[in-house]
């Protein structure tokens with residue numbers, strides 16, 4: 153049964169959200185203007201790039217602010233899960249990139265092709281060359297579907313293949329494939345996880361839970377076998393509290409769990425997938441529906457530049473920044489925000505909300521020759537949907553420390569209230585973040 157919160161509780165929550173308290177924003181970090189003539193260039197016009205452009209436009213009134221990113225449409229990606237669960241239409245997550253940008257931001261609708269941090273020079277896809285004094289990298293995650301043999305993104309929506317990560321249309325096609333599975337009346341659904349860092353690490357789990365809800369609603373749950381394949385040992389989520397919750401719940405719900413198995417290939421027309429076990433052996437699995445989570449990395453343009461981590465677990469794949477200051481570790485005039493950064497946690501929009509004021513404050517300090525004192529604590533959050541109508545507000549930071557924002561929400565309990573946040577309240581909070589207002 154859903155527990156509907158009391159009216160005072162709901163009022164409290166709404167007030168907190170209106171004040172931007174949810175997704176914990178570091179208080180007091182709305183920067184005072186600095187009068188600098190610096191040429192600031194921001195790469196990537198997604199959640200992080202847009203928020204940074206709007207913030208820096210305000211705090212650096214005499215600097216030039218150039219935003220580079222070819223994507224004309226802005227995607228509210230947290231809504232993809234709702235689309236893939238059959239609850240939202242793709243239109244609900246789409247808007248025009250330009251509508252979010254304050255006056256005075258010079259938006260170039262091109263992608264960056266080459267970054268030369270030594271010369272402080274960029275080449276765009278239209279061959280244009282641009283110099284900068286300070287660079288903000290916010291190019292997000294690249295989906296490396298091509299690393300799965302036999303897989304192409306065009307297969308999503310056919311042969312029982314789904315993937316919530318593949319944009320609004322891919323998410324809709326995923327939902328349709330789940331509908332087709334239910335219509336079939338029986339079958340086996342496989343859910344996978346990649347062994348790279350991924351954005352919204354809860355999304356693959358949410359897809360398993362909402363598919364379960366849809367099967368239960370159809371009245372035919374017992375006709376279907378659901379199996380989750382994880383590349384990790386006894387783990388589907390990095391924070392033990394949530395990992396243990398999910399594994400225990402799946403045991404109760406008779407979801408099969410197979411660990412240390414990484415999806416390496418599939419044959420779409422045969423509906424067959426191959427998983428590599430950590431001991432090197434290959435296992436073949438037949439399915440009626442498969443939810444594919446691609447390996448992810450920073451965009452190739454970052455990986456091919458000297459901005460990428462040179463060693464350690466993020467080497468060759470993610471932007472090298474100090475995990476606290478968000479400043480590049482070797483190029484002090486480069487900062488990173490959003491999914492692109494190689495840090496232990498931080499690939500959610502809620503993380504961007506926390507990172508943007510930290511990066512802004514440190515950029516202003518850098519431009520004024522002051523020490524960089526603002527610190528990002530790894531804050532990461534997403535409502536972990538446990539069924540259609542219930543969710544847990546997972547909030548944590550570096551070292552997996554739980555970081556609850558609300559005294560009246562238990563970070564380990566599922567509730568209808570948190571579902572309501574996900575369904576109705578997070579998008580306005582996200583929009584306020586894009587405007588650089590929280």
Ligand SMILES: Cc1cc2nc3c(=O)[nH]c(=O)nc-3n(C[C@H](O)[C@H](O)[C@H](O)COP(=O)(O)OP(=O)(O)OC[C@H]3O[C@@H](n4cnc5c(N)ncnc54)[C@H](O)[C@@H]3O)c2cc1C
Pocket residue numbers: 195196197198199200201220221222223228229230231232233262263264265290291292293316317351352355451453489490491492499500501502503504533534535
């Ligand atoms: C299925 C799903 C569910 C999610 N659920 C949640 C949730 O519940 N809560 C939450 O907080 N977060 C959630 N997220 C995560 C959240 O959407 C991301 O963390 C957030 O969008 C990151 O912002 P970003 O700007 O770093 O990346 P993006 O918003 O992806 O933007 C990156 C931008 O960079 C551009 N770009 C790429 N390469 C180049 C280039 N060479 N030159 C110029 N531009 C380039 C891209 O086109 C894009 O516009 C979810 C994500 C997904 C996919």
